[in-house]
Amino acid sequence: MPAEKKDQIQPYLPKPEDYDIKLRPDRVGQYFKKFADDFVFDEFSDAYIKRTGADFLKGVPIPLRKEDLESFRGGEGIQMKVLAMNIAWIMGVDPKFKYMEQYLEFMRRYSGRKTVIALVKRGRDFAEIEDYYTAAIHFRAALCIDPDNLHAMYSYARVCRELYLAGESEEYIGRFKAESIEFFELITLIHPRHALSHYYLGYCYVNMGLYVKAKLAWEQFLRMSRNSKDSKEIRGRLQEIAQPVRIEEGCNAVLSGRYELGIEILEPFLQTKFKDWWPMSYYLGVAYERTGRRKEALESFKRVLSINASHVETMDELANIYAAENDAENEAKYRKKAELIRSGGYKE
Numbered sequence: 001m002p003a004e005k006k007d008q009i010q011p012y013l014p015k016p017e018d019y020d021i022k023l024r025p026d027r028v029g030q031y032f033k034k035f036a037d038d039f040v041f042d043e044f045s046d047a048y049i050k051r052t053g054a055d056f057l058k059g060v061p062i063p064l065r066k067e068d069l070e071s072f073r074g075g076e077g078i079q080m081k082v083l084a085m086n087i088a089w090i091m092g093v094d095p096k097f098k099y100m101e102q103y104l105e106f107m108r109r110y111s112g113r114k115t116v117i118a119l120v121k122r123g124r125d126f127a128e129i130e131d132y133y134t135a136a137i138h139f140r141a142a143l144c145i146d147p148d149n150l151h152a153m154y155s156y157a158r159v160c161r162e163l164y165l166a167g168e169s170e171e172y173i174g175r176f177k178a179e180s181i182e183f184f185e186l187i188t189l190i191h192p193r194h195a196l197s198h199y200y201l202g203y204c205y206v207n208m209g210l211y212v213k214a215k216l217a218w219e220q221f222l223r224m225s226r227n228s229k230d231s232k233e234i235r236g237r238l239q240e241i242a243q244p245v246r247i248e249e250g251c252n253a254v255l256s257g258r259y260e261l262g263i264e265i266l267e268p269f270l271q272t273k274f275k276d277w278w279p280m281s282y283y284l285g286v287a288y289e290r291t292g293r294r295k296e297a298l299e300s301f302k303r304v305l306s307i308n309a310s311h312v313e314t315m316d317e318l319a320n321i322y323a324a325e326n327d328a329e330n331e332a333k334y335r336k337k338a339e340l341i342r343s344g345g346y347k348e
Helices: 046-052 066-074 080-093 100-110 115-128 132-145 150-165 170-190 195-207 211-224 228-240 242-255 259-271 278-290 294-307 312-324 328-343
Strands: 039-042 062-065
Touching: 039 066, 039 080, 062 066, 062 080, 080 100, 080 115, 080 132, 100 132, 115 132, 115 150, 132 150, 150 170, 150 195, 170 195, 195 211, 195 228, 211 228, 211 242, 228 242, 242 259, 242 278, 259 278, 278 294, 278 312, 294 312, 312 328
Parallel strands: none
Antiparallel strands: 039 062
């Protein structure tokens, strides 16, 4: 076996519990439970089990829509493709369903290798008409069968994005946003050549204020994309975020203890439209204080509070500075405010 090149970077491959929808925490599952309400459950008769040799289905609840129940119990039977779609629906609603292994075995025996392709196609059809919940259920079912399938992962990430963009409550938006971002990130690890995942991931990062990560994602997209229109769009986006990227690099320099570099990067932005970005003033304040420039630190921290009056870490920094200067009155003032905020009793 030839020796590996020393500079060759081995990709990180997530563990199954990171990407397998049956194993990973289901942060959005609560929003799909209601879609099982149209189903009732029955069991195959012993005679059917014996005739078909499907011993693995003995005692296993079979999902039926209410209109299927009469035919099922009346002996007329139910079409296998209808039954397969019913089972897939329950799998998509609840990837941790108690009888998932039996359902997967059913799919392996009776639905064939094209099941995932069919589920993804149907899901995309529903997404086209903006029925995003139904689309997501189909994609989740496909992922139960083939957890690292690129098309199912990408489609699921996209539809979760649509759901959080249309969401209203903070918790709902947060859960679907986290699910979408995490699946885009998983795709870039498992299928790193998939350009569009890098494209959307860049937008996700921008919305979170993670400009350096957005820059890296979009640069990766440009290296892979063959779509000239999308590439032109992203080049424009990269120009738009160039200054926020530089500011974030300055903040990161402070976080890593490179205070002089942080000051060098961040100070010029105080004369720009970004002067009201309070995190920049906070990190400048930290850098000033750590390099003995206490007067500038006080100015920076007070500027933070003029923009974000309840930033408790800034109050802690001010209290510490006043403590070092033996200014008991101002120290007590800021410690009291910080304590009130932490206890939930402070209002701006």
